[in-house]
Amino acid sequence: MSSLKIDLDLLNSTKDAINTSLETQRGKDTEIQTVAQNMSSNWQGKDYDEFINKVEGLKEANSNSASAKVEEELECFGKYLERCYNEYQKAQNDLKDLAGKLPRT
Numbered sequence: 769m770s771s772l773k774i775d776l777d778l779l780n781s782t783k784d785a786i787n788t789s790l791e792t793q794r795g796k797d798t799e800i801q802t803v804a805q806n807m808s809s810n811w812q813g814k815d816y817d818e819f820i821n822k823v824e825g826l827k828e829a830n831s832n833s834a835s836a837k838v839e840e841e842l843e844c845f846g847k848y849l850e851r852c853y854n855e856y857q858k859a860q861n862d863l864k865d866l867a868g869k870l871p872r873t
Contacts, residue, residue, distance in 0.1 A: 774856045783849035786842055
């Protein structure tokens with residue numbers, strides 16, 4: 769008889785690590801945008817406008833870059849791991865329930 773051994777804790781912690789990494793990166797992207805916008809109270813003029821255009825250009829370029837595609841794939845993989853975790857956990861719980869219903873001899 770073969771058995772299926774899944775380390776649910778490892779599956780869950782891997783999913784969490786991926787999601788944490790993505791959240792951190794997105795937070796840094798948002799922070800850059802916020803800092804650039806907040807500089808407008810002390811910095812105005814053509815050079816500030818050019819700076820904001822560069823920051824916006826980075827944001828746009830990043831959304832079309834290979835790293836953005838990797839980020840998107842990582843997000844999908846994190847969701848996949850979460851589904852796997854939930855399905856394996858449900859299967860294990862169902863098997864325990866079924867095993868508990870077996871007649872004892």
